[in-house]
Amino acid sequence: MTRQQIAGSQGEAFVKERANAMGFLYSPYGPPEAGYDGLLELRDPETGAPSGRLIAVQVKTTDDGSYTADDGETFQYLMDAEDVAYWHEGNLPVIVVLVHLGRREAFWKSVDDGQGPGQRRLHIKRSANRFDETARDALAALCVAKSGFGVWFPTYKGGERGHMNLLEVVLPKEIYVGASPYKTGRDALFALLEKEERPPDDWTIRAGHFTSFRDPRGTVLDRIVDGGSIETVSAADVALPDDEADEHAVIDLLRRTLAAQLDGLLAFHRDQKAFYFPATVKTIEKKYGYQSLKIATSADVVKKYEKDGRLKYVRHHAFEPRFWRVGDTWFLSVSPTFVFTWDGFRPDRFASGRLAGKKQREFNSALLGQFVMWHHLLTGLGQKGATVSLFDLEPERDHILQFKAVEPLALPRGVPDDVWRSTEVVPFADGDQGRLAL
Template sequence: MALIAKRVGEMGYLFHPRRVDHGIDGHIDLVDPSSSELLNLTLLVQSKASTLPFPDETDQGFRYTCDQRDLDLWLGGNAPVILVLSHPDNDHAWWVDVRDAFSSPAARAARVVYVDKRTQVFDTAAAAGLRAVALPRDTGLYLPAAPIQETLTTNLLEVADWPASLHLARTNARDYPEAGKRLQSSGIRAGGWMLRDGFVISFRDLTEAPLNALCDSDVESHATAEWAESSDLDTQHRFMDLLTRTVQDAHPELRWHKERRHLHFLASQDLRPRLAGKGHGNRGRTVFAPHYSKSDPGRVSYYHHAALRLRFRRLAGQWFAQLEPDYCFTSDGSAESRIADSLLAGIKRLDRHPAVAGWTRMWANHLRGGDDLFSPDRIVAFGDLATVTVDRGIDDRWWGPAPAEATIEDERDLQPTASVDASLIAAGVDADELTLLLTGEDRPPQRPGRASQRSRRPQGGKR
């Protein structure tokens, strides 16, 4: 009883033991976590404690057989009853919603309840579950969010600076392929420009080579602020496009995938793993690496490339780069793998918040660049990931176990489809390595022996 009182107090509720036990040992008064006021909701409690293991007890759970008289009493009234089973000697306790456990005639006849020791722990995590049990079946109750201040980190990377002016000139180039042919004659790599409505536009000086080859009129210069602060949607879209192309040009290690609509890291020269996104307190993440066949360790099954869907947005007058991490899979470091869709489907089923957050930080660090003498200057500079402080939040202690039907549905959603499974198995893919991509291990498992000597750089393609 002392253990129950302690746990109920930690939940923020009130426990009242009864002096005389006639099948009910006490009751719980529920309290609003926001106002600390009583809710006029009550739960009856019956305690069953033992210093010995319960029947069939394992690390996962146990079975308990209820007395018929107790069961008749618990189910015969209008107040909800919970059964608390405990080992007070080692401070362990679990709980059962009696009405739910014995909702069918068959369950009542058997009088046996199975307790899952992982999901039915009687501690602060059970508070929300107790509240749900106490609510009347024919009514609802609104409880405001707890007054907890939280700082939320977004996937919006602040655009900290850009050139004061942008430049434009008329051009006769009808499209990007035609403009590209003009630039090829100069022999100088040129990017960070765009075509729109018969104009070539760039932050770079259009009077200098090689971009001057695209100009068929005098160059005009405009204050960047005119575009950045414009309320005209077309002007905003032009500015978004210019920012995207400028950032892409500043990172020659990234390649645009036209079909997937994302940027991804190019393969390393020797096809060995490469790291990127180094920041304060972390070594970065593996952004390119080979993965070897599970059935044939001497054969590369696929290469993974960290990818990013990048979009610029203006919110409350401030420009941000919206970062959406993605994945790219190739067969030789350049050509897309024939099992790319299956690999993407497999990894997306495993993708969860920690993985997305980790990859978002990696991309933020990479686009921001280092602050040392060896880091190149960027035309467009970035700040930090935007944060939002809120005065309402969710106290993790109030989360209860998910309903059984929801848990089953969630687990079903995590299972790959048969077609995805079959294609990955046939290709010799090791599912554990997909998990490594999500967790951001510094170096995925490598093929033993002379893996790098037998992996040759593919011929042709953009490197």
């Protein structure tokens, strides 16, 4: 046996040792001309059972010496052209493992990361591509079923907390119902507009039946409801109907009531059906301070973007609200999004394209960070003396609806953050449009 063959055997033994430390199985594969030196099989991290999910491995071993273009942190490896062509025809993920026996170290790279002519050149980064236990999640993430959907990777045994984008709606105890001379809310609104430019909107009229969480007596609403017919009933009796059509009517009332409470604090974009932070008249931009999951922080919730000293567009943090009923409890789902304007006030005609591009660049953690911000704002609704929300700017406002935090779910398994990040597209350099603090 030649020295090269001995080194090759020692390199494979080294790879097997490292693979076992990661919880994987390593098996030699076929004769030297087979194209692969071995196969990594992923195992269930809890039971140790083989998964049937494989990674093909080619091991390249050296006793001593240096790598090409080695600057101490990065170096390069040039793959054989025939090998690359062979691997790309297969249906298994393939990695190259470079073993340096003299330094007792190994580095890996997926052959799909090849660059240059023929996609043959691999760029190895020592801090990111070590073949040891730190590579466990990234290697498992290679096991994408090419004929189907999904990805398999070992999960955390200890689990993690799952945050839902829901807030529990705390309804008032009472609701006001009565008869109206108008058959529809549209007809009644015309009557109100004859008396006031901005009449209240937190009420509904369907088939001449008036409903509101606010007492209409002694207000401008006297014009659209018969005061003698008004009754005060339990909100639960009305807000938890058995009929689906009646449930849709409750959703409409909840939506209108929320909009009335947010009026003057947040603006509403009718096309996107989203509430958003309005711009300030003088400076356009606006910051909002809040308590994240870890620290007190702030976000640029209205931010302008300029080029060559000229304003290009303004980005506003926003959320799309939707009310859901689960059993006897109502929830508000908060879906973070963005509104784009030309100057903070006028619509941006390229808004749909900017929003689509922004969504493609959103990180998983950024979405959670935005929800935490809205959660912080909405749960502070009407809490006098609190320093947590915009609503403290108007302590006289009557906040009929209240919102409570929903406890995170205790998930039995957790997804490694590094695996999520490895699939995320690196965002463009656009200021703070990426992550919000968690």
